Amino acid sequence: MLKNATGSAWFPSALPVLFACLGLSGVACGLYSLPPLEEQKARILSNEIALQTLTSEAFLAAWGEPTYTHYESMQFFPVANGNYIPRFRVPLGESPPGWNDSIVSGQALFLGYADHGELLGFLEKQLVYREQMPAEQIHAIATQWKREELFKTRLEAPPARPPSP
DSSP: OOBOTTSOBOHHHHHHHHHHHHHHHHHHTTOSOOOOHHHHHHHHHTTOOOTTSOBHHHHHHHHOSOSEEEEEEEEEEEBTTSOEEEGGGSOTTOOOTTBOSOOEEEEEEEEEETTTTEEEEEETTEEEEEEEOOHHHHHHHHHHHHHHHHTOOTTTSOOSSOOOO
């Protein structure tokens, strides 16, 4: 057993701190998994939609095919309520209310469900963005995506085979 300078054993008193650190690092590394797909689907169907706890697969299983699907390398602005606001939803030169001064980037999947009035964004298959809006606004965003696709270079184009939802 290890002893500190006074000669007393410190190992047993360090165990709770060690377990707390390991637990926090496990959460940060994603060792704790998401709920099973059926549980996620049930949450969606009961309108218990929480960020970081649901996958794109669960929405596809619960709501079916979306009106619009869009893949893009995206920068998100994390805000205080846990939502990650995508760059295209923030006016140029402004920041979203509650922004925490950080940016998260990655290959994003967006599902637009006009019939549900929901625009959803996913990073690594996890729901990170949710915005409820009228169907007309979802159609307008999809039109914007289509227009922007016309002017993208090959380097900006989405991957040839988008990641499975």
